Every structure is written in C-alpha cells, then in structure tokens.
Amino acid sequence: MISPQHHDIVVIGAGIAGATIANELLARGQTVCIIDAAPHPASACSSHAYAIAHPHVGRGAPRLLRLTRIAFLMAEARWGKTWNQHGIFQPTKKDKVFKVEEVTEYLKTLELGVDMAQALNANEAKQVCGIQQSGIWLPRGASLNLSAATNDALKPHPQLTCCWNTSVSRLEQIGAGWQLLNHQDEPIMIAGKVIIAAALESKNLAASMGVRLPLRPVRGQLSIFSVLAHDAWAEKLPRTAISGDGYCLPARRLSGGAYEWIVGSSFDEGETDLQDWASSDGFNREQAKGLLNYVEGDTSHLHKAGSFVGVRCVAGDRLPIIGALTQRPGIFLATALGSRGVLWSALAAKLITAQVLEDDFALLARLGFAADLVAALAPARFFAGTLAAAPALGALASNSKPILPSAPRAR
Numbered sequence: 001m002i003s004p005q006h007h008d009i010v011v012i013g014a015g016i017a018g019a020t021i022a023n024e025l026l027a028r029g030q031t032v033c034i035i036d037a038a039p040h041p042a043s044a045c046s047s048h049a050y051a052i053a054h055p056h057v058g059r060g061a062p063r064l065l066r067l068t069r070i071a072f073l074m075a076e077a078r079w080g081k082t083w084n085q086h087g088i089f090q091p092t093k094k095d096k097v098f099k100v101e102e103v104t105e106y107l108k109t110l111e112l113g114v115d116m117a118q119a120l121n122a123n124e125a126k127q128v129c130g131i132q133q134s135g136i137w138l139p140r141g142a143s144l145n146l147s148a149a150t151n152d153a154l155k156p157h158p159q160l161t162c163c164w165n166t167s168v169s170r171l172e173q174i175g176a177g178w179q180l181l182n183h184q185d186e187p188i189m190i191a192g193k194v195i196i197a198a199a200l201e202s203k204n205l206a207a208s209m210g211v212r213l214p215l216r217p218v219r220g221q222l223s224i225f226s227v228l229a230h231d232a233w234a235e236k237l238p239r240t241a242i243s244g245d246g247y248c249l250p251a252r253r254l255s256g257g258a259y260e261w262i263v264g265s266s267f268d269e270g271e272t273d274l275q276d277w278a279s280s281d282g283f284n285r286e287q288a289k290g291l292l293n294y295v296e297g298d299t300s301h302l303h304k305a306g307s308f309v310g311v312r313c314v315a316g317d318r319l320p321i322i323g324a325l326t327q328r329p330g331i332f333l334a335t336a337l338g339s340r341g342v343l344w345s346a347l348a349a350k351l352i353t354a355q356v357l358e359d360d361f362a363l364l365a366r367l368g369f370a371a372d373l374v375a376a377l378a379p380a381r382f383f384a385g386t387l388a389a390a391p392a393l394g395a396l397a398s399n400s401k402p403i404l405p406s407a408p409r410a411r
C-alpha cells in the first residue's frame with residue numbers, strides 16, 4: 001500500500017477563513033496544502049458577494065471594539081482591489097436620544113479619528129451621505145465580495161496544492177503529526193500542522209479528536225430587491241451602505257433604469273436550511289423600512305430579484321474561535337466567524353500564521369494585539385482548566401502577567 005502524502009501545513013476548508021490563512025502562509029514563504037469537500041473555493045457561506053465591514057463602535061463591549069478595530073485595519077490593508085469602500089452609516093436606534101457632542105466625545109475616547117467615525121445630526125448626515133437620520137458615519141466602511149476574495153487568495157501559486165472534492169471525516173494523531181481520514185476511514189494525507197477552517201464542520205472534526213466546540217448554525221438570507229425608477233422608494237434609496245437593525249448596500253442603478261438594492265439579513269437561530277424563504281424576504285422588507293426610516297413605504301414595491309442564503313457558524317459567546325488548540329499540539333482553529341467573516345478572516349490570517357510559525361509576536365503586539373485579545377479568541381476559553389492555554393499566551397505576553405481567558409460577550 002502506498003503511504004499517504006505528507007504535507008507540512010494543511011488547511012481544511014477553502015472559504016474566506018481558510019483561503020486567507022493559506023494566502024498569508026504562502027506570502028510568508030510556506031508550502032501549503034488546502035483541502036475542501038467542494039469542487040472549488042467559496043462554495044458555502046463565503047459564496048456571499050455582499051459582505052460589509054466596519055469597526056464596531058457600540059457601547060459596552062470594549063474587547064469587541066478593540067478586536068474589530070484591529071481586524072478592520074488588517075482587512076482594509078489586505079484585499080486591495082476587491083475592497084469596495086463606500087462608507088457605512090449607522091443610524092441612531094429609534095428609542096435612543098442622540099446628542100452629537102456626547103457621541104463625538106465617546107468616539108474620541110475610542111481613539112477613532114474622523115476618518116474612521118463621525119457623529120452626525122440628521123441634517124449633517126443628509127449632506128455627508130444623503131441619509132436624513134442622526135447617527136455615526138463610518139467613511140472607511142466597505143464591502144467585500146467574499147467569493148472573489150477567496151478565489152483571489154487561492155489563485156495558482158507554486159507552493160500551493162489544492163485538493164478539491166475531498167472531505168475530511170476525522171483526524172488522528174500519528175507520531176508528531178496528524179493523519180486526515182475520509183468517510184471510508186481511509187487516510188487522505190499526513191500533516192505536520194493542521195488548520196481547521198471548516199466553519200460548522202469544525203465541530204465534528206474537533207470531536208474526532210475528543211474536543212467539544214460550542215458551535216451552532218444561524219441561517220441568514222439577504223434579499224436582492226428591484227425598485228422601479230419612478231417608484232416612491234427610488235427617491236429614498238441610499239447611495240451608501242447602512243448598518244443598523246439589518247444592513248443594506250448602496251442602491252445600484254441598472255441599465256434599464258430600475259435599481260437593484262440588497263437588504264439583509266434574517267437571523268434564524270439553529271436553522272441550516274439553504275432554501276430561499278419568502279418569510280425572510282418579508283422580514284428584510286420590514287428591515288428595509290427601518291433602515292431608511294421610511295415607515296409609510298409600501299413594501300410590496302420592493303420586488304424580489306434574487307437572494308443569498310447562507311449558514312453562519314457562531315460560537316456560544318459570539319466571538320470567533322481563532323488560535324492553537326493547545327491540548328492537541330499541531331492543530332489550529334479558525335471558525336465561528338459569525339456575521340463578521342471579512343474582519344475575522346483578516347485577523348485569523350495574521351494570528352494563525354504567527355502561531356503556526358511560532359513567530360516573534362512583537363509585530364502583532366504593535367498592532368494592538370495584546371494577550372487578553374488572544375485569550376478572548378483562543379479555543380481554550382471554552383474548556384475547564386484553561387491553564388492549558390498559558391504556554392501559548394506566554395509567547396505573546398512575555399512582558400505581561402499571564403491572563404486567564406474569560407468568556408467575553410459580543411453581539
């Protein structure tokens with residue numbers, strides 16, 4: 001029998017997470033094998049073409065603020081021509097009083113310059129981004145076609161091997177490495193280091209090594225609406241993205257004169273159905289009214305022109321799981337990207353690469369990546385006796401006291 005091929009670094013999952021990590025490792029001179037059950041990259045949740053990205057600016061989640069700011073800067077620097085900067089407006093919640101001075105002061109405390117976030121009253125917002133509502137304007141907010149970015153990250157490279165149509169069923173430790181087996185329990189390959197970026201399937205793969213991950217599915221549907229040129233909605237359509245209860249992209253004028261407008265998304269906890277649901281479009285129509293503060297808008301004039309349905313993978317505490325699985329040496333996880341695939345994949349690429357290559361973490365630390373943030377993302381945060389994580393953190397936190405992971409809260 002021929003012995004299975006050996007690869008130093010194998011990435012399981014060719015969505016935006018796995019592709020971005022593989023791309024970073026290639027850029028660092030490594031040889032990488034990426035393996036996916038599908039026949040091509042970005043077949044699952046990362047087939048999404050309309051993902052928005054901005055740093056979190058809400059109150060009461062200091063770690064999420066720091067993490068999303070670092071991740072946003074990494075994302076912005078990473079995707080070059082695929083990055084579509086159009087700005088994102090975050091309207092004030094309807095039940096909240098908005099005081100420009102107060103919010104401006106708050107944004108200053110976050111050390112967010114005006115290039116990043118500005119508090120605007122309704123009239124200012126109308127002038128700056130065409131939306132007659134008070135809120136926070138994020139001029140650098142952008143959207144990314146995840147499918148294009150994933151494909152671009154995996155374009156042919158002499159040190160990249162892609163194995164399509166290859167589903168990994170379980171992992172087994174063999175010597176200093178790991179054997180990947182298929183559903184017939186036949187060996188696929190042997191790897192020195194394995195990065196599991198298989199979204200929800202990461203749960204089964206971790207379970208095959210005796211590790212339980214608290215992952216669950218949250219289905220989501222974006223609706224692509226068509227609005228006729230002379231319709232009352234046409235005057236209201238935004239020329240920027242809006243992120244509030246749901247989100248929408250800038251409306252796009254089509255050659256025939258009508259507008260295409262993408263609005264989302266539903267949030268169906270525990271659901272994995274990839275079928276298009278009329279009820280989700282109904283939900284998105286209501287979100288559309290809310291985003292534009294257009295209560296009298298007749299939603300029947302938002303004509304369905306298409307949709308995107310995906311299943312997000314979410315962890316119990318809503319933060320991604322990114323880092324070394326310290327109790328299984330050589331295994332790394334990048335999963336539970338939730339609704340922030342753009343930001344967390346950019347961050348995962350840097351963090352996982354640093355851990356896989358056992359880098360000097362000084363560069364990450366300079367980007368603001370302190371030990372408590374690494375701990376907030378580490379798989380170890382879910383396990384009892386998380387002292388197992390301490391050696392890995394020690395590498396990053398060599399100048400600080402060891403910090404025990406806690407369970408941060410995030411939306």
Ligand SMILES: Cc1cc2nc3c(=O)[nH]c(=O)nc-3n(C[C@H](O)[C@H](O)[C@H](O)COP(=O)(O)OP(=O)(O)OC[C@H]3O[C@@H](n4cnc5c(N)ncnc54)[C@H](O)[C@@H]3O)c2cc1C
Nearest residue numbers: 013015016017037044045046052168201220310340341342
């Ligand atoms: C409606 C909706 C709206 C969203 N909006 C945004 C947004 O605005 N901004 C944003 O940043 N994010 C958004 N997201 C989230 C974003 O799409 C995801 O976070 C991201 O695509 C997840 O990427 P991934 O690589 O982790 O997973 P996936 O893209 O699902 O990739 C996982 C890959 O692993 C492979 N795989 C699985 N099991 C195995 C196995 N056993 N063996 C081999 N391969 C395997 C699969 O084939 C797949 O290719 C949205 C999601 C939805 C559903």
